[in-house]
Amino acid sequence: DAGVTQSPTHLIKTRxxxxxxxxxxxxxxxxxxxxxxxxxxxxxxxxQYYEEEERQRGNFPDRxxxxxxxxxxxxxxxxxxxxxxxxLYLCASSFGEAxxxxxxxxxxxxxx
Amino acid sequence: GIQVEQSxxxxxxxxxxxxxxxxxxSDSVNNLQxxxxxxxxxxxNLFYIPSGTKQNGRLSATTVATxxxxxxxxxxxxxxxxxxxxxxxxxxxxxQLIWGAGTKLIIKP
Numbered sequence: 776d777a778g779v780t781q782s783p784t785h786l787i788k789t790r791x792x793x794x795x796x797x798x799x800x801x802x803x804x805x806x807x808x809x810x811x812x813x814x815x816x817x818x819x820x821x822x823q824y825y826e827e828e829e830r831q832r833g834n835f836p837d838r839x840x841x842x843x844x845x846x847x848x849x850x851x852x853x854x855x856x857x858x859x860x861x862x863l864y865l866c867a868s869s870f871g872e873a874x875x876x877x878x879x880x881x882x883x884x885x886x887x
Numbered sequence: 888g889i890q891v892e893q894s895x896x897x898x899x900x901x902x903x904x905x906x907x908x909x910x911x912x913s914d915s916v917n918n919l920q921x922x923x924x925x926x927x928x929x930x931x932n933l934f935y936i937p938s939g940t941k942q943n944g945r946l947s948a949t950t951v952a953t954x955x956x957x958x959x960x961x962x963x964x965x966x967x968x969x970x971x972x973x974x975x976x977x978x979x980x981x982x983q984l985i986w987g988a989g990t991k992l993i994i995k996p
Contacts, residue, residue: 808983817973817986818930831982863928875920876984878930 777802779868779879787885788856796851796882800868806830807849808876809841810865818865824849853884861886889914893974893987900964901995908959908990910974918977919950920984921959925970933959933972964994 780799788794800807806825810818820833824843843849847868853860863883867876890913900906912919921933934941934948936957941948945965950957961968971991975984 810984812928817975817988818984820983820985823982833983865930867930875932875935877932878922881928883928 779866779877781864781866781879781882783882784880785883785885787887789887790856790858792856792886793852793854794856794884796853796864796866796884797848798851798866798868798879799848800866801877804868804870804877805847806869806871807843807847808867808869809849809851810867811835811860812863812865812881814862821851856886858886860884889916889976889978889985891974891976891985891987893972893990895990896988897991897993899993899995902964902966904964904994906961906964906992908961908972908974908992910957910959910987912955912957912974912976914955914978915952916976916978918984919957920975921948921957922973922975923968923970924973924989930973961992964992966994966996968992969994 782797808823809821812818822832823830827843838854840852863881865881866879869876892911894909919937923931936948936950938952945962947960971989973989975986
């Protein structure tokens with residue numbers, strides 16, 4: 776049973792560019808959450824997708840957007856990249872409400 | 888919003904030692920999880936424990952929801968226990984995990 780997978784593992788972009796990160800949830804899971812983790816800090820909630828809709832959003836600007844597909848996989852898009860967007864981006868999947876979240880290995884984004 | 892505080896921020900121990908990590912939260916929650924993040928960044932679920940006590944091998948956790956704290960116990964530490972331990976909580980119907988800043992644990996051989 777495959778766990779949560781993310782791609783790519785590493786990415787280098789320059790300021791002003793756009794990036795798309797991808798996540799496939801654990802088998803049987805229907806909910807995907809995205810987190811940003813800056814170096815030395817805990818993860819910060821970006822948003823959660825359920826039934827192809829954004830169900831909840833954290834305190835992130837509109838430059839951060841997402842999508843969930845019918846097979847429950849998800850994308851995170853970040854436009855107009857800033858240096859401060861450099862971080863580890865984590866995807867987590869779960870089933871139902873208030874359930875344990877399982878995390879993927881993350882995508883390390885470096886913005887130069 | 889809800890605040891999550893973890894202590895201590897850093898902990899250095901010799902192999903074989905026991906440790907207790909603490910997580911305080913400022914409001915009632917319906918979900919509390921402990922995670923271990925290894926040096927490569929992978930987050931591993933340790934416990935889903937909104938209340939009560941659970942044990943898994945050398946690790947155990949206790950959450951006292953009425954007093955808004957949770958404890959993670961690690962016994963007979965091994966070098967592979969090194970990493971950062973996070974506590975994360977979720978408010979009812981809020982769907983988002985709020986994370987503490989973590990406890991960085993280093994186990995020396």
